[in-house]
Amino acid sequence: MVERRKPIPVNEAVEKVMNYRLKGQTEKISINESDYRRLAEPIIAKHNIPSFDKSPYDGFALRSVDTAEASRDNPVEFEVIEHIGAGQVPQKELKNGQATRIMTGAQIPAGADCVAMFEICNAYEKNNQSFFSIKRRMSKDQNIIGEGTEVLKGEVLIEEGTLINPGVKALLATFGYHEIEVAKKPVIGVIATGTELLEVDEELQPGKIRNSNAPMIASQISRAGGICRYYGKLADEFESSYLAVKDALDEVDILITTGGVSVGDFDLMPDIYEKLGAEVLFNKIAMRPGSVTTAAVKGNQLLFGLSGNPSACYVGFELFVRPVIQHALFNNKPYLKRINAILADEFPKPNPFTRFVRSYITYESASVKIHLAGIDKSNVVSSLAQSTCFMVLPGGTRGFNPGDEVEALLLEDMEGQKDFS
Numbered sequence: 001m002v003e004r005r006k007p008i009p010v011n012e013a014v015e016k017v018m019n020y021r022l023k024g025q026t027e028k029i030s031i032n033e034s035d036y037r038r039l040a041e042p043i044i045a046k047h048n049i050p051s052f053d054k055s056p057y058d059g060f061a062l063r064s065v066d067t068a069e070a071s072r073d074n075p076v077e078f079e080v081i082e083h084i085g086a087g088q089v090p091q092k093e094l095k096n097g098q099a100t101r102i103m104t105g106a107q108i109p110a111g112a113d114c115v116a117m118f119e120i121c122n123a124y125e126k127n128n129q130s131f132f133s134i135k136r137r138m139s140k141d142q143n144i145i146g147e148g149t150e151v152l153k154g155e156v157l158i159e160e161g162t163l164i165n166p167g168v169k170a171l172l173a174t175f176g177y178h179e180i181e182v183a184k185k186p187v188i189g190v191i192a193t194g195t196e197l198l199e200v201d202e203e204l205q206p207g208k209i210r211n212s213n214a215p216m217i218a219s220q221i222s223r224a225g226g227i228c229r230y231y232g233k234l235a236d237e238f239e240s241s242y243l244a245v246k247d248a249l250d251e252v253d254i255l256i257t258t259g260g261v262s263v264g265d266f267d268l269m270p271d272i273y274e275k276l277g278a279e280v281l282f283n284k285i286a287m288r289p290g291s292v293t294t295a296a297v298k299g300n301q302l303l304f305g306l307s308g309n310p311s312a313c314y315v316g317f318e319l320f321v322r323p324v325i326q327h328a329l330f331n332n333k334p335y336l337k338r339i340n341a342i343l344a345d346e347f348p349k350p351n352p353f354t355r356f357v358r359s360y361i362t363y364e365s366a367s368v369k370i371h372l373a374g375i376d377k378s379n380v381v382s383s384l385a386q387s388t389c390f391m392v393l394p395g396g397t398r399g400f401n402p403g404d405e406v407e408a409l410l411l412e413d414m415e416g417q418k419d420f421s
């Protein structure tokens with residue numbers, strides 16, 4: 001009699017793996033290699049921004065009080081006593097009727113409390129000395145970027161776990177973080193099992209298929225922020241498979257196998273877990289596809305037995321492996337983003353179990369539409385290429401119709417517009 005497995009709800013399965021999640025490690029890297037890495041330390045302002053009062057314009061720094069009598073009919077004259085560009089430090093303090101010719105980004109001289117743009121000043125020379133006149137009153141602090149008005153020293157600007165994007169990198173550079181502590185990428189081993197498997201560069205043979213899961217998982221690992229170490233494909237033969245899994249465990253943080261987790265005569269993973277002495281956390285989940293997804297723990301290592309069926313394998317990775325990797329990368333929001341969307345297609349199948357339908361999103365005026373990516377079967381590979389999200393249909397629901405509101409879990413969103421307008 002074949003083993004009867006008891007399915008557990010998806011959220012329970014997620015909770016079980018997250019209880020054994022990997023503790024994140026850190027490493028120091030150069031800012032130049034930090035794109036798409038996650039911070040393992042917060043960014044704290046090491047000084048004020050700006051760190052000195054500066055001019056936002058090319059113009060003249062002056063004392064606003066000296067413009068008190070200025071009007072259209074009464075231009076007020078200033079003597080220009082210094083000329084500074086950005087990076088130069090003013091040496092002279094302004095006295096009554098004096099001004100400094102100043103460029104954008106340069107430090108405001110002592111005595112000045114405002115900057116008049118060139119456009120409102122009439123500059124001229126008299127006896128080889130520069131002057132200008134102004135017909136408007138200026139106010140204190142007008143056109144001055146005050147020290148610390150953007151950021152104050154000691155402020156926590158970015159939390160640890162944040163993905164380093166171009167803006168974060170600019171902040172790191174601003175504060176002189178040329179080396180930064182980032183989350184170390186966990187190493188995830190991948191083994192494909194199945195006597196039927198050929199590698200990508202092999203000719204198709206009768207009864208065989210190419211191993212598409214391993215390259216797919218490698219790519220999912222890298223999208224999730226981990227490092228993939230591929231150990232090749234194994235024929236469904238117990239002893240050699242057991243040894244390959246055992247050896248791989250010496251070198252990785254997490255081990256993923258695909259295939260061989262169900263109840264077939266050549267599904268060897270359950271016996272391999274037993275011989276390894278690994279504790280199986282679950283081997284049946286109330287979901288489609290990926291119901292056979294298995295997780296086990298040996299010491300502090302997680303082993304994921306993903307389904308051999310490509311769509312089931314893909315879904316199993318995103319729901320259970322991805323959050324473990326994201327947690328190890330210090331992301332305090334490690335789960336897929338969940339949004340609501342309007343179903344654009346018909347989905348007539350009933351859903352005895354929670355279903356994760358491979359789908360994609362479009363944005364039409366202010367509404368989010370969700371479309372089926374292709375054939376909704378566990379064994380298909382062809383719909384995965386179009387998938388940018390999973391439509392989540394709760395267990396116990398009937399079919400769904402266009403216009404119904406459904407939930408979606410986003411996998412990626414990198415598609416732009418065809419036209420700029």
Ligand SMILES: Nc1nc2c(c(=O)[nH]1)N[C@H]1C(S)=C(S)[C@@H](COP(=O)(O)OP(=O)(O)OC[C@H]3O[C@@H](n4cnc5c(N)ncnc54)[C@H](O)[C@@H]3O)O[C@H]1N2
Nearest residue numbers: 192194211212213214259260261262267292307308309312
């Ligand atoms: N009697 C039962 N049979 C099955 C059950 C069940 O509950 N009772 N569950 C079905 C479900 S659901 C799934 S999903 C599959 C899971 O099978 P396994 O995870 O054990 O995987 P395999 O049997 O090794 O292979 C399944 C399928 O996938 C193809 N495959 C395997 N590896 C790869 C790869 N690397 N790249 C591409 N395709 C791969 C393999 O050739 C098979 O066609 O079990 C059902 N059966």
Ligand code: MOO
Nearest residue numbers: 290291292312378
């Ligand atoms: O695990 Mo299977 O993928 O439910 O279809």
Ligand SMILES: [Mg+2]
Nearest residue numbers: 260262264267
């Ligand atoms: Mg099988």
